[in-house]
Amino acid sequence: MVSILITGISGFVGGHFTRYLLSKKTGYDIHGVSRSKPAWDTVLDQAFDLRSITFHPCDLLDSAKINTIIKEIQPDLILHLASFSSVAQSWRDPPGSFLNNTNAFLNIIEAVRTQELDSKILSIGSSEEYGIVNMSDLPLTEERQVSPANPYAIAKVSEEYLSRIYVKGYHLNICCTRSFNHIGPGQRDQFVVSSIARQFADIAVNHKKPIIKIGAGSIIRDFVDIDDVVLAYNAILEKGVPGEVYNVCSGRGHSIQDIVDCLSKLTQIPIEIEQKTYLLRPIDNPILIGSYEKLHRETGWEPTHSIEQSLEKIYTYWFNKLS
Structure with a gap:
């Protein structure tokens, strides 16, 4: 029996990864750390036996x-998902973002070090670590x-550097990711794709005015489907090399305007766009596309998964939830 500890198990990725373990794999003793027990509608609707998971209410600080x-x-594997993962929130609370992310890790x-365990650890980082890049990059x-x-990206770089030190200095088995924007059903609507999909569903279900509110429509991101993300994390836990960093991405870029246009076509809802200044960030990457x-x-x-497949799943999730 392989024991796995998932931090942040109550979150978006934690729910999907747990669903994967419960539905696709056997021989896992699953433990989850979170401040409260999960309430995943994306998992519960699958009628999985969540009693097979041991929850440990805990503040990682x-x-x-x-x-x-x-x-x-005595976990064989540790998937460290727990994070203050919103870039926008990190601008509002830089100390909270940095201290929570870095100190928890x-x-x-x-x-693991002081108990001299052989746990394999996967630390989830972000494409935001790359910062402002040029097209030639x-x-x-x-x-x-x-x-x-x-501020969020600085905290994630700090986690990565801590990993390097603990691998080289203490011989821990740690891999890191620089994960690009992952999307899927169950993600909070403070994240841009989920927010846009929810607005479309709200228009369809509640007959709202066909107006979509966004920040900068020209921003281009590499969006990767949550089901692909889960398989990537599992692959790294199984085969990743200690001390190495891996991009988790789709290799394709789509602008926020592309997302709106795709959802408009998918739902057959012609819309107007309102740009809201409160959705703009003090500094933002104009474009991020990764290589996997x-x-x-x-x-x-x-x-x-294509972007169209991902958006259809997210829209359907919000449509059903709002209905």
């Missing part, structure tokens, strides 16, 4: 408690120097 939990579980790897590979341009060549080469993973 409580080093004594997380040390006790890890000592009790440090408490986990310190517990694209697609971004892991060899490109990071240059974080917001390294991850494919070392694990065989590659994305399988």
